[in-house]
Amino acid sequence: MSKEKPGVIRRLFAGIGMFFTALRLLINTALVLIVLVVLVNIFGQQTKPLPASAALTLIPSGTLVEQRSYTDPLTQLMEQRSPQDAETPVRDLVEAIDRAASDQRITALVLYLDYLQSGGISKLEEVGAAITRFKQSGKPVVAVADSYTQEQYYLASYADEIHLNPMGGVMITGFGYYGTYLKSAADKLKIRFHVFRAGEFKSAVEPFTRDDMSPAARQNTATWLNELWQAYHQQVESARGLQPGAIDNYVSTMHQRLAPLGGDLGQLAVDSGLVDRLSTRPEMARRLATLAGEDEHGYLSIDHKTYLAHQHLTSRDTGGPAVGVIVASGNILDGDQPEGSIGGDTLAALLQTAREDRQLKALVIRVDSPGGSAFASEVIRNELEETRKVMPVLISMGSLAASGGYWIAAGADEIWAMPTTLTGSIGVFGIVPTFEDSLASLGIHSDGVGSTRLADINHFDRPLSEEAGAIIQLSVDNIYSRFLNLVAEGRHTTPQAVEAVASGRIWTGRQAMEIGLVDRLGTYNDAINAAGLRVGLDKWQVKYIERPLSFQEQLLKQLAGSAVQARQWLAPWSALPPPLAKRAAELAAQLDALAGMNDPRGLYLQCFGCAQP
Numbered sequence: 001m002s003k004e005k006p007g008v009i010r011r012l013f014a015g016i017g018m019f020f021t022a023l024r025l026l027i028n029t030a031l032v033l034i035v036l037v038v039l040v041n042i043f044g045q046q047t048k049p050l051p052a053s054a055a056l057t058l059i060p061s062g063t064l065v066e067q068r069s070y071t072d073p074l075t076q077l078m079e080q081r082s083p084q085d086a087e088t089p090v091r092d093l094v095e096a097i098d099r100a101a102s103d104q105r106i107t108a109l110v111l112y113l114d115y116l117q118s119g120g121i122s123k124l125e126e127v128g129a130a131i132t133r134f135k136q137s138g139k140p141v142v143a144v145a146d147s148y149t150q151e152q153y154y155l156a157s158y159a160d161e162i163h164l165n166p167m168g169g170v171m172i173t174g175f176g177y178y179g180t181y182l183k184s185a186a187d188k189l190k191i192r193f194h195v196f197r198a199g200e201f202k203s204a205v206e207p208f209t210r211d212d213m214s215p216a217a218r219q220n221t222a223t224w225l226n227e228l229w230q231a232y233h234q235q236v237e238s239a240r241g242l243q244p245g246a247i248d249n250y251v252s253t254m255h256q257r258l259a260p261l262g263g264d265l266g267q268l269a270v271d272s273g274l275v276d277r278l279s280t281r282p283e284m285a286r287r288l289a290t291l292a293g294e295d296e297h298g299y300l301s302i303d304h305k306t307y308l309a310h311q312h313l314t315s316r317d318t319g320g321p322a323v324g325v326i327v328a329s330g331n332i333l334d335g336d337q338p339e340g341s342i343g344g345d346t347l348a349a350l351l352q353t354a355r356e357d358r359q360l361k362a363l364v365i366r367v368d369s370p371g372g373s374a375f376a377s378e379v380i381r382n383e384l385e386e387t388r389k390v391m392p393v394l395i396s397m398g399s400l401a402a403s404g405g406y407w408i409a410a411g412a413d414e415i416w417a418m419p420t421t422l423t424g425s426i427g428v429f430g431i432v433p434t435f436e437d438s439l440a441s442l443g444i445h446s447d448g449v450g451s452t453r454l455a456d457i458n459h460f461d462r463p464l465s466e467e468a469g470a471i472i473q474l475s476v477d478n479i480y481s482r483f484l485n486l487v488a489e490g491r492h493t494t495p496q497a498v499e500a501v502a503s504g505r506i507w508t509g510r511q512a513m514e515i516g517l518v519d520r521l522g523t524y525n526d527a528i529n530a531a532g533l534r535v536g537l538d539k540w541q542v543k544y545i546e547r548p549l550s551f552q553e554q555l556l557k558q559l560a561g562s563a564v565q566a567r568q569w570l571a572p573w574s575a576l577p578p579p580l581a582k583r584a585a586e587l588a589a590q591l592d593a594l595a596g597m598n599d600p601r602g603l604y605l606q607c608f609g610c611a612q613p
Contacts, residue, residue, distance in 0.1 A: 055292035064119030069340025169265025190437035198480035199427025202504030332372030344376030371404030396527035417509030427504030
């Protein structure tokens with residue numbers, strides 16, 4: 001018997017199914033081939049041998065950071081718009097310079113500084129210390145730029161030669177801190193900010209309660225700001241062989257000395273001894289070629305990212321003893337948080353991982369934070385105490401280790417800071433906005449009943465009751481008392497002695513060591529060396545304890561090429577002039593910090609006023 005032939009509809013749907021099956025197979029095959037080609041291209045480039053002789057070109061870009069902020073890799077891949085990274089990790093620069101110092105293939109160090117936007121003086125000092133070590137090898141260091149900002153020039157001052165484009169200049173202006181105060185705006189909008197704090201100098205709440213800086217905050221800010229400025233001009237004057245006070249004179253007389261020069265900033269920089277030579281780009285390239293040699297593409301060079309990628313491919317875990325490093329960078333928030341913020345649960349998990357790693361003999365926590373959630377800070381401190389039962393824990397402070405950042409640090413076995421680190425700010429605040437008057441002006445009112453006077457405590461459309469205010473203030477006072485006691489315990493002193501240097505005051509690292517809040521002054525590498533020596537190691541490797549990326553994240557991150565935080569480049573203020581763009585970004589960052597606050601009790605150990613200039 002012959003089979004009955006399938007009907008037209010059945011044959012139609014069978015054909016459609018075969019079509020989509022074939023299409024799916026074709027798409028999957030194409031995707032696999034694309035990924036394979038990209039991976040071969042990526043890893044093939046990284047495994048190319050280094051040139052036999054070349055200059056290492058350091059190209060810091062965007063903001064200097066302790067750790068790259070996390071950006072979803074798929075977003076990076078789809079939205080990356082800039083050829084330069086928005087963030088440059090300091091440790092990448094330092095590692096590249098230190099490795100190059102003893103690498104016979106590296107003939108010179110070139111500082112290409114046009115893309116550096118900001119970083120803070122303490123991070124620049126870390127890089128400068130590595131350049132100083134490099135110079136001990138006898139290899140030359142040359143800085144080149146079309147123009148130098150204040151931060152770019154600080155790094156350039158470590159070079160043996162500084163070249164400046166004739167159309168450029170050196171713009172040094174001094175340091176300043178200028179906040180944005182919102183009281184009048186809040187009054188016009190009829191927003192009531194209920195503020196609770198412990199510490200006369202705890203100025204984080206002032207933008208919401210005043211239209212200007214309080215005398216106490218002005219006094220404290222001027223003290224640390226002037227010390228940072230002194231560190232800046234002393235380094236530049238020493239490196240350039242200038243007379244003491246030369247930089248202050250350059251800033252204060254710039255407008256007068258420019259007049260006879262016809263406004264030529266480049267010539268003023270030469271006359272002032274800030275640069276060695278005005279060089280066009282071709283002239284710069286020829287000078288670099290005399291130091292490093294040249295080929296058909298220009299002077300022989302390798303950028304620091306390519307150099308480091310090659311070094312990491314040839315580096316192997318020896319399985320021997322190690323000093324662990326955990327980076328704690330950003331605002332302290334409750335729960336799990338990506339890189340760029342410090343999550344209480346995230347950092348606690350990293351500390352647990354460190355305790356379980358038998359290879360680790362000591363641990364260094366690199367803290368770079370203005371603080372944040374009191375609850376999350378305590379979660380981290382508790383885990384740090386557990387870790388100290390297994391191995392010594394040292395703190396290395398970056399630009400900031402203030403308020404909650406110091407809460408974390410206080411219980412460590414040893415605290416290291418840079419002289420220009422900003423730390424302290426031992427104080428607590430809580431802030432509760434209510435909008436009953438704002439809504440009433442629009443004809444919106446709240447009414448109802450509750451079983452107690454606290455039933456409406458979380459209703460921001462109602463006035464804050466006297467009882468609720470008392471509870472919050474007592475909670476603030478309690479956290480402040482805990483802060484004083486844990487610092488006293490960690491620093492082997494009394495709460496009364498800590499109170500004398502607390503009340504929210506901000507200190508530089510040098511001042512903090514004098515008053516007993518810090519043990520030693522030194523770089524991140526100094527802290528790592530101290531950790532190894534503390535446990536009697538002759539040699540050790542450094543092992544970073546980091547949140548593991550999933551396979552998809554690793555793959556997409558490789559495809560994206562580099563971790564560019566797209567929102568910094570695509571933000572609406574990116575088209576503004578640099579000074580306005582910087583101020584807009586600072587204000588947005590402050591608002592981001594406020595929006596992200598998630599302490600369960602609404603109590604914060606935060607220092608808004610200690611961002612490094």
